[in-house]
Amino acid sequence: MKAETFLPTDYTPAEDEPFMNERxxxxxxxxxxxxxxxxxxxxxxxxxxxxxxARSIPDVADRASEETDRALELRTRDRQRKLISxxxxxxxxxxxxEYGYCEKTGEPISLKRLDARPIATMTVEAQEKHERRxxxxxxx
Numbered sequence: 001m002k003a004e005t006f007l008p009t010d011y012t013p014a015e016d017e018p019f020m021n022e023r024x025x026x027x028x029x030x031x032x033x034x035x036x037x038x039x040x041x042x043x044x045x046x047x048x049x050x051x052x053x054a055r056s057i058p059d060v061a062d063r064a065s066e067e068t069d070r071a072l073e074l075r076t077r078d079r080q081r082k083l084i085s086x087x088x089x090x091x092x093x094x095x096x097x098e099y100g101y102c103e104k105t106g107e108p109i110s111l112k113r114l115d116a117r118p119i120a121t122m123t124v125e126a127q128e129k130h131e132r133r134x135x136x137x138x139x140x
Contacts, residue, residue, distance in 0.1 A: 013111045020100045024111070029094050031118050036087045039080045046077050086119040093121075102126050 005026040
């Protein structure tokens with residue numbers, strides 16, 4: 001196991017340092033792990049809330065409203081579950097030394113994009129091209 005990389009609390013990746021150096025890699029690893037922990041905590045609260053809400057509501061309108069809220073909450077949790085799997089994939093890419101590089105072109109993904117969307121797998125240009133192609137094929 002390698003030693004933990006020192007990272008100042010106010011550190012932000014900069015364009016003038018080597019791309020995906022140890023500090024940048026550690027910065028994104030911590031960002032992804034923090035995001036994942038927040039999502040898992042929200043999921044835990046949702047499960048507790050759903051268990052508490054499993055009571056009999058006599059009024060039909062109230063029951064329907066409760067069911068709608070529950071369905072929305074479950075849909076949100078499903079999206080978060082998918083997001084957690086993308087976070088796990090990004091963490092694997094960090095471990096494999098592939099994080100931060102476009103899966104289509106192999107070019108570095110901008111630090112601003114990675115900071116805004118740490119699970120990004122493509123450069124903005126490659127993503128736009130992918131979405132245009134997807135839209136054309138979807139219209140068929």
